[in-house]
Amino acid sequence: MIISFLRKEMKRKNNNKENKRNFFAKYLFTNNNHSLPLIEFLSSLPNTFPQILFLLFFSKLLELVEKFRSEERIGIQMEEALELARAKDTKERMAAVERLYHLLEGSRKSLTSSEVTSLVDCCMDLLNDNNFRVSQGALQALASAAVLSGDHLKLHFNALVPAVVERLGDAKQPVRDAARRLLLTLMEDSSPTIIVERAGSYGWTHRSWRVREEFARTVTSAINLFASPELPLQRAILPPVCPLVINFSKMDFQSHLYV
Numbered sequence: 278m279i280i281s282f283l284r285k286e287m288k289r290k291n292n293n294k295e296n297k298r299n300f301f302a303k304y305l306f307t308n309n310n311h312s313l314p315l316i317e318f319l320s321s322l323p324n325t326f327p328q329i330l331f332l333l334f335f336s337k338l339l340e341l342v343e344k345f346r347s348e349e350r351i352g353i354q355m356e357e358a359l360e361l362a363r364a365k366d367t368k369e370r371m372a373a374v375e376r377l378y379h380l381l382e383g384s385r386k387s388l389t390s391s392e393v394t395s396l397v398d399c400c401m402d403l404l405n406d407n408n409f410r411v412s413q414g415a416l417q418a419l420a421s422a423a424v425l426s427g428d429h430l431k432l433h434f435n436a437l438v439p440a441v442v443e444r445l446g447d448a449k450q451p452v453r454d455a456a457r458r459l460l461l462t463l464m465e466d467s468s469p470t471i472i473v474e475r476a477g478s479y480g481w482t483h484r485s486w487r488v489r490e491e492f493a494r495t496v497t498s499a500i501n502l503f504a505s506p507e508l509p510l511q512r513a514i515l516p517p518v519c520p521l522v523i524n525f526s527k528m529d530f531q532s533h534l535y536v
Contacts, residue, residue, distance in 0.1 A: 355380055355392065359399045362415075367408050374403060374414025381421035388422060393429040396422055397437060404440050409449040416444060416455035420462045431467060434475060438463070442479045445491035453487075457495045461502065469503045473514065481517040493518075 358380060362373035377396075388396070396418070403415035419437075423430055430437075441463075444456035464472045473496060480492030496514060 359395055362399050362403060370403065370406065370411045371408065371414065374411055374418055377418045378414055378421055381418055381425065384425060386425065387427060388425045388429065390429045393422065393426045397433045401436065401440055404444055409447065409452050412444065412447065413452050413455045416452065416459050420459045423462045423466050438472065438475050439479050442476050442488060442492065445480065446485040446488035453491050457491060460495050461498060464499055464503065469499050473499060477517055
């Protein structure tokens with residue numbers, strides 16, 4: 278009788294150990310939601326400090342692995358979107374810039390120098406696209422990328438800023454709005470004074486009255502958004518604005534009065 282009882286007890290303990298091992302294996306390789314399996318597994322183990330420390334460490338390790346895989350997937354998806362953006366079909370380019378925008382908007386991964394270069398080169402070509410939605414999407418993607426680019430994007434300012442200023446004169450208001458938002462994003466992520474001075478060398482004296490007007494509106498928004506020490510009026514704004522208030526264009530005159 279006693280021997281039978283001991284055999285049953287040993288079998289029960291062995292089954293419990295096997296169940297725990299199976300549960301742990303399932304937790305490691307199949308579960309994406311780590312919180313609930315970890316709580317269940319901890320509750321099934323004896324309350325010993327080393328085991329808890331090990332599980333917490335392993336949970337953090339799994340999170341890091343998942344983060345790495347997620348970043349790798351984002352990089353691959355971004356490459357695919359950039360490749361699609363070069364398609365001849367307009368609908369494919371529209372879908373590509375929309376996909377690119379959503380990828381960058383939802384990402385927390387910092388972009389590498391090569392990724393920024395590929396993105397800027399592609400979007401620069403799309404800014405002059407015949408379809409205004411493609412141009413708008415490229416500007417929006419660049420604005421989202423600016424937050425993730427660190428100092429890498431500054432290397433492209435000489436080519437990028439004049440191209441964005443040109444879009445301030447686009448015939449479609451959504452494109453002009455997207456260009457203005459991108460300039461403000463660049464100011465926020467780098468330096469308002471640097472962007473105003475660099476863009477102003479094109480914007481204040483541009484041949485198109487619409488570019489001059491929209492750039493004046495952009496500077497007005499910058500004054501409202503950024504503190505005066507970051508955007509010194511006397512150095513960055515007043516010298517180019519004063520000659521323009523005598524411009525015979527009514528639109529120019531009204532816009533510069535707002536500044």
